[in-house]
Amino acid sequence: MNRAVWLYLGVLITVIASFVGLVQIPDRQLRGLQPVKDDLGVERPLRPDGGVLAGRAEYIGLGCLYCHSQQVRPEGFGADLARGWGVRRTVARDYIWDVPPVMGTMRTGPDLANIGARQPSNAWHLLHLYRPRLTSPGSTMPEHPFLFAWQRVELQRPTDALSFPEGEPRPGWVVVPTQRARDLVAYLGSLDHSYAVPEVR
């Protein structure tokens, strides 16, 4: 009978302890993390604002994280570094502005933690969002036609109109990105965790 008392108390303490252990202590431990200054004196990670923040909301609203992670595994655990997905593993400090987190748990598509550094071309990203298989043959990423609009060419071609490698799909018309697409690409361009942090030598 006494053993049962201890068993029950043990259960209780464990549930509370798991909350403290898995939620409260890491929070205390990680809450104090501050940005670091890079070589140019810029604080890293960058705090998202303006278009980048709006683009992050698009990333969340469109559910990109169901296929893309944003975390680079350490040396000797997977092949993230060898694949060129980053120059170092990502650390807790990299995520201090991430509310809510978009670290992801699935890699149907490649990791995006450093996509801004790996693919800096906005034109590439826009074309890829519009029709992924134009830039990445064999990709299973869905098209995002709803982030773009058809526009009749009046006098001159809009500067941000998509240029298709195999020629214009509809003569006299061009595809232009909406503000949402531009925001999303601004966010993707901001994803760059290649700055040095004290945790990783």
Add this chain to the structure above:
Amino acid sequence: MSTTSMVVEQSEAAQPELVARAEIDRSCRVPVLLFAGSAVFWLVAGSLMALVAAIKMHTPGFLTEWEFLTFGRVRPVHLNMTIFGWASMAGIATLLWLQARLARACLPFGNLLIAGGVVWNVALTAGLVEISIGHGTSVEWIEIPLFWALVFAAVFAVVMAASLTMFGRRKVAHVYVSQWYLFGAVLWFPFLYLTANLLIHGGFTAGTTAAATNWWFAHNVLGLWLTPIGLATIYYLIPKVIGAPIHSYHLSLLGFWSLALFYNWAGTHHLIGGPLPAWLVTVGIVGSVMMFVPVVTVGINHHMTMVGHFRRLKDSPTLRFVVFGGMSYTVVSVQGSLTSLRSINEVNHFTHYTIAHAHLGVYAFFSMVMFGALYYMLPRLTGREWGSARLIKLHFWAAALGIALYWGPLTIGGWVQGLQMNNPDLPFLQVVAGTIPYLWGRTAAGVLMTVGHCVFGLLLLQMLRGGGHAQNPARSQAATGGEVKA
């Protein structure tokens, strides 16, 4: 001989209990039918969304014109329909009826629970619309925005109140092991749900802390909500159907307490290799490996109870589904513990392997047990019989073969995907191409399971609209206290 004489001796005492049982089932009728019927509706809807998502994975040009049907929205819509629609509502239906049966007390707060069922459906619909129009939170398993989560929490409070009230009014002195499990679900889970929602969506956590909170919660949806309800149901229905008590009752209690001790630590194994403190992830691994203890106790116990009664699987639909679910529980738990080891996780993490594992838990274990429970429960609540034995068998085989066909290829495909992804010489798009055949297999399996669900939906509709013209020898004889010849 002795059994018969015992029945005769107790027949007079049986009279008040007989009235009580009919009364108990009648008190459950409307609220439980509402939750169960809604659950089956969401099951069918969730299966269709699953099919859309599954097809998109190998044929990305499928339905891309409409933003609300883009993969990143269909997938969370499917998850929330099946977890908060099907699994949770079927779970609540079973929990309420089971607790009334265990306590031999009538279900209280009938109208409040009916209102709760309606509100739950409204909140879920609203949450799904929000996800579809881009207001989802993209925090896995907590995609529905905070406001609707609070509405769910309010319904949980009503269920909790009903559960505690029935317990207070119970007419049986002993607290059966199923009751302990149900308490685990009904008292712990709402707390976990509310806390995780407030911490993450209230803006009180950021970055990696929020990710830890996220997986502490998401894993506990299985561990401290669906698993206890599923196991409580198994521990009640297997002995009830075959008419023999649990093989080792104290082992079952040991299983409960060790589940309570270890399961809620396991969640952070979803973040192995991630940017979190190493000790945090190690705790998750230790918790996951310790789960071997409750799993082994449950597995042995279910098997030993069934020994000598396996031929009953031929005549009882409930037993088929429930035993299939119980066996899957052992498989999924052993797989889960192994998967949390770093060397295995290095390969399977980030791949379809994890998706297959999740379906083994939620479908092959939990959903199959719920099917069994509904087949047992609903005739007793409606007073009508299922319309067709053939359709029930079709449902069982479509579901059983469907999940086997789902889990097998996707597990292998996910493992191959993981090995290839860890080989930096192989271009990423080649890894993607390698998964396509397995993903077609998944779609085929999904079609099979969806057929099963539609059949189940039809059987339920037929019953609600007046019942098939069938009768059940096992049940009618049980009601008179007699025995069924094998």
Add this chain to the structure above:
Amino acid sequence: MSPVYWLVWGVVVAFALSAVSGLVWAIQHGQMERFAAGARSIFDAEEPVGTVTDGFPRREGRSGP
């Protein structure tokens, strides 16, 4: 400490207290004794041990007496 943390801890404490009272009750009422009788508590005179309570439905007229 933000108000939500107080709320969270309030829930934790309430949870703990309810569980402790549950435990005290369980011990006082001998829930941890007499396992064999406990296992049989779901059976009664109406559905005693040995009664099968589930089977496939049969078409009317084809089933036995």
